[in-house]
Amino acid sequence: MFGNFTYCNPTKLYFGEDSLNNLKTELQKYGNNVVLVYGGGSIRKNGIYDDVLRILTESGKNVAEISGVMPNPTLSKLRAGIEIAREHQADLLLAVGGGSVCDYSKAVSVSVNCEEDPWEKYFVRFEEPECRLVPVGCVLTMVGTGSEMNAGSVITNEETKQKIGHVFASENVMPRFTVLNPRYTMTLPEYQMVAGIYDIFNHICEQYFSGEDDNTSDYISEGLMRSVIHSSRAAVKDPQNYEARSNLMWTATWALNTLIAKGKTTDWMVHMLGQAAGGYTGATHGMTLAAVSLPYYRYIMPYGLAKFARFAENVWDIAPAGKTQEQIAAEGLAAMEDWMKEIGVVMKLSELGVSEDMLEELADRTIPLKGGYKELSRDEIIRVFRESL
Known part of the structure; x- marks a missing residue:
């Protein structure tokens, strides 16, 4: 085995049918302002939304929402989400969905406190964040991307028709925690x-x-x-x-x-x-x-x-x-x-x-x-x- 490398992965995983019970413990580590990020509404139909919102409410969190994150998250959606997170003064971004929602939340995380254009900075020049990041947590409902335990983010520029991924070097971009309940994937x-x-x-x-x-x-x-x-x-x-x-x-x-x-x-x-x-x-x-x-x-x-x-x-x-x-x-x-x-x-x-x-x-x-x-x-x-x- 050749080469020199460093390995660090700070994401804490909660796995199994009872894994969502750990969300309340994790929420205690962050401030009151949480932005709930999700996709097209399937989590409302299958009850996951209600379960997560109940835990957020019981934990005394002030919740704003970014809904409608699409399977290939777009730059315009990213910019809209950045504004919501800024207005809410987000202390935590809670992604509930599949890999696209997790990817999107990481892109919002590195952009909220950065004044530069996120597309040019992160997806054209592939720079690293120099500003304060907003922590990301995930409740996964679809498997495949691995975004729940890495620092990758993929965004599509709908004007240029470019879909570009950036795997950030900083481990701080990785989700702080992820809830993995296989039952959540069975409604797909x-x-x-x-x-x-x-x-x-x-x-x-x-x-x-x-x-x-x-x-x-x-x-x-x-x-x-x-x-x-x-x-x-x-x-x-x-x-x-x-x-x-x-x-x-x-x-x-x-x-x-x-x-x-x-x-x-x-x-x-x-x-x-x-x-x-x-x-x-x-x-x-x-x-x-x-x-x-x-x-x-x-x-x-x-x-x-x-x-x-x-x-x-x-x-x-x-x-x-x-x-x-x-x-x-x-x-x-x-x-x-x-x-x-x-x-x-x-x-x-x-x-x-x-x-x-x-x-x-x-x-x-x-x-x-x-x-x-x-x-x-x-x-x-x-x-x-x-x-x-």
């Missing part, structure tokens, strides 16, 4: 559940497919991927299977809390490609990732052949006897494709509204990254997009 439509499942899996892949050393992180990743595969099949068969949904929730958190990235260069090009498509179309994040993943991995496979062969053997149980590395690796990606179809993810960008005439613009909105087995040129980015249609 199957489409959203499956999109989240693939998001989990791809987060692990993008850290796994980098480096050539014997790395402890890769062994952890293989176990997490096997868990996702097993639990996804059980959850698709029975969405009310608590064991499967709880395992998916726990795996999602560990897939992107930065632990398995340690000692790795990491390769986030699938996210760059998927976010470019998502920013342009507004399509569901996990589905954009699914649509571009196999064309990308098949393209870079020759450059990281040994790891792809290991992936086939250790994750998909491909028998290596009598086969070349190329054959083993190809069988692994074929097994991955079969699983993706089995659980019902979107396999083509055309199903999400992308057409041939958009590819040049999508390439212009795709940020090329180093860290993987092959750095893509603009022409190669267009090629991968075309093969994803």
Whole structure:
């Protein structure tokens, strides 16, 4: 295992069916002014809103609300939320929802006490916050992004059609606490559940497919991927299977809390490609990732052949006897494709509204990254997009 690194994750997790009972204890650590942040209203229908608001009221908190946070939070929504948090003099931002609500709350957190334009500062120049942050807490209702235990935030500029993520270096951006109750995820439509499942899996892949050393992180990743595969099949068969949904929730958190990235260069090009498509179309994040993943991995496979062969053997149980590395690796990606179809993810960008005439613009909105087995040129980015249609 190569490299030097520091690992610190200050997010406190409360997991299980009774986990919301701990919210009152956490609220005692913050001032009276709480901004409750949530999405399109599903938490009102399933009763989570009432439970959270009751605890806030019993704790004597003065509550303001930012509602209507969309699946791909926009810059205009961010600016509106900043103003609400400023007017309320927020002491805590309480995000109740999925990864988009958590992402959004972190973007509000770093912007409330900063006079600079948040888009330019954080999502164009990728600067770190220099102002006082407003603490964030999360009550998670959808799994996939891992935003509940990391410092990442993704915002879409609806005018330029750019969807850009910033993983902040400061651990202070991470949520101070997160409530993880698997029951809260069971009211999601199957489409959203499956999109989240693939998001989990791809987060692990993008850290796994980098480096050539014997790395402890890769062994952890293989176990997490096997868990996702097993639990996804059980959850698709029975969405009310608590064991499967709880395992998916726990795996999602560990897939992107930065632990398995340690000692790795990491390769986030699938996210760059998927976010470019998502920013342009507004399509569901996990589905954009699914649509571009196999064309990308098949393209870079020759450059990281040994790891792809290991992936086939250790994750998909491909028998290596009598086969070349190329054959083993190809069988692994074929097994991955079969699983993706089995659980019902979107396999083509055309199903999400992308057409041939958009590819040049999508390439212009795709940020090329180093860290993987092959750095893509603009022409190669267009090629991968075309093969994803």
